[in-house]
Amino acid sequence: MATPSSHFQSQPQHLLLVLPVPVILVLIFAMAAEAQGGCRHKCGDIDIPFPFGIGVGPGCFRDGFEVLCNESSVPPRAFLAGGKYVRQQHSSPSGDIESSWLVELASLSVATGEARVFAPVSYHCNTQDNGVVSMAPGDGSCSGSCCQATLARYGKSLRWTVKFLSDNTINMPRLPCSYGMVVEKSWYTYSMADLEGYKVLLNRFPQGVRMVLNFTAGDGLCPAKGQPPPQDYACLSSNSFCANATYGYTPGYICKCLDGYAGNPYIPNGCPDIDECSLLQNPCSNGGVCTNKLGGYDCPCKFGMKDDGRGGTCTDIFPLAAKAAVGAIGGVLLVVIISFLVILRKEKKKVNELYKRNGGPTLEKANVIKLFKKDELKPILKNSNLIGKGCFGEVYKGLLENKLVAVKKPINGSVLESDQFANEVIIQSQVIHKNIVRLIGCCLEVDAPMLVYEFISQGSLHDILHNNNNKVALNLDARLSIAAHSADGLAYMHSKTNIRILHGDVKPANILLDDNFIPKISDFGISRLIAREKEHTASIIGDMNYMDPVYLQEGLLTEKSDVYSFGVVILELISRRRAMHSDNNKLVKNFLEAHKKQNKATEFFDKEIAITEDLELLDSLAGMAVECLSLDVDQRPTMMEVAEQLLILGRSRKV
Secondary structure, three states: OHHHOOOEEOOHHHEEEEEOOOOOOEEOOOOOOOOOOEEEEEOOEEEEOOOOOOOOOOOOOOOOOOOEEEEEOOOOEEEEEOOOOOOEEEEEOOEEEEEOOOEEEEEOOOOOOOEEEEEEEHHHHHHHHOOOOOOOOOOOOOOOOOOOOOOOOOOOEEEEEEEOOOOHHHHHOOOOEEEEEEEEEOOOOOOOOHOOOOOHHHHHHOOEEEEEEEOOOOOOOOOOOOOOOOOOOOOOOEEEEEEEEEOOOOEEEEEOOOOOOOOOOOOOOOOOOOOOHOOOOOOOOOOOOEEEEEOOOEOOOOOEEEEEEOOOOOOEEOOOHHHHHHHHHHHHHHHHHHHHHHHHHHHHHHHHHHHOOHHHHHHHHHHOOOOOOOHOOOOOOOOOOHHHEEOEEEEEEEEOOEEEEEEEEEEOOOOOOOHHHHHHHHHHHOOOOOOOOOEEEEEEOOOEEEEEEEEEOOOEHHHHHOHHHOOOOOOOHHHHHHHHHHHHHHHHHOOOOOOOOOOOOOOOHHHEEOOOOOOOEEOOOOOOOOOOOOOEOOOOOOOOOOOOOHHHHHEEOOOHHHHHHHHHHHHHHHHHOOOOHHHOOHHHHHHHHHHHHHOHHHHHHHOOOOOHHHHHHHHHHHHHHHOOOOOOHHHOOOHHHHHHHHHHHHHHHHH
């Protein structure tokens, strides 16, 4: 690009020539101007895309493509810089006048390689005749009043001369003004009014008339395939290509974006992909779904359709009958899914209601125990994991959070509701003792809340004493230890907790043994938080085989009620016989009568431990049982006193 004049050529098919006057017009596209600071690509409302630019320094524009912006105009006006002037010579009453001005830009397009500029109008007006001309040809037709021609391709400059025509030459009256101009044909439409009066066209188009110039990005032809591009190669976008210019006399080239891409090929990444699928109209004529891809788009057929293989339209894969069948199946599935969602929603609502009914909000605030989800316990509640079953419910053994636990699943209706149950759970959570089973958590998302306890390996004292398939030999020391530790646990519940806790169902089945046969009291879930002045309750029902007859008659539950039940436990320990309410409690009654007559009950002692040297200890245990079983509540010892006596007996065995 040696000079700007080599970069621009007029576009012949866009030119209209209106000639009646001796006018000489020479177009030379080059001018000199001062650059303004900063790289800019907009002047007023005109976009100045690269390679054009406004500013100083490298990178603002390519050599020969500088644009000047006149900020003093409103709006600002853009001019080509770096070349010569456009010169115009015209006649006037005072003589010939030569004027010149910069080439002003109207718009730029790098996609088409065109610059639209304002071109001058050459004119001559007769000041002696200002009459209105009336001629046959109308607007849009140049016949008889003017001449126009499409210019052939030309090079750096264009020159023409228009002579004034006399009346005798064309048999027409003298015209007030005559004009000559090079103009974009689609932009200008001839009008008879343009020839009337003085400088009509100049007043109508003060900036000039619109003309199209083609530009080339560089000198020479595009590099051949495989040939490296020149150092100043203009096509910088990776999605662009070089095209040889087809206008002008000197070789040159322009840059264009590849098909499927649009933008500015003269800057890196300037030709982004066109998303044809975002157009207002679907470009897929085959009825497929438009899918954009780099440089174009695909039109895959919709689901259930296929291409006919001949580039035609998409056709249905399935016949009508198959569609009907699929539709019917789909309808059924839809109904099933909706039904499932409805059931799921109802189940979720029910779970939330159960959670609230079982005291969930109260336990959340207390923050004393872990609350398990129903799904967490579901794997444990299998028949293969069932280890116990009674009037309260079922007990399952399983792993929870990598720990062995016992899950007690009550029979529906066998537990309290709402805050009462929550209070029971809070009571149990406050009981921490080596001889009391620890409550780990509970599940409230079921009809009857489930309790999760630590798992005790050897099962219950009842099974060990009375289950023929699981009988374990227990010497007197082991039985004494079980009695002493059990009494210590009950004494803790009665006297050493912040709130008084009554068990209400003391029996061998609720005394569990670990691997070392250390007892742990369990299942005091039916106990109540009872105020000192409100000890009567008729709702607490334990095992009738061990229940205090005074409580059964009067409905008065006290610590001494637990003491009576523990007396029955001592009796079963030393006799290994079961207390049965169904046979009118013969074991208890016969034992008390025998002890009353002989002051001893040797005949009731288990033969496995009834050896001569241990009879004195057994008599002491029998005496303790008699005190606990007294029908006079006031004569019964406290659990603290029972625990102390058993501790003394145990120490005496070790001496």
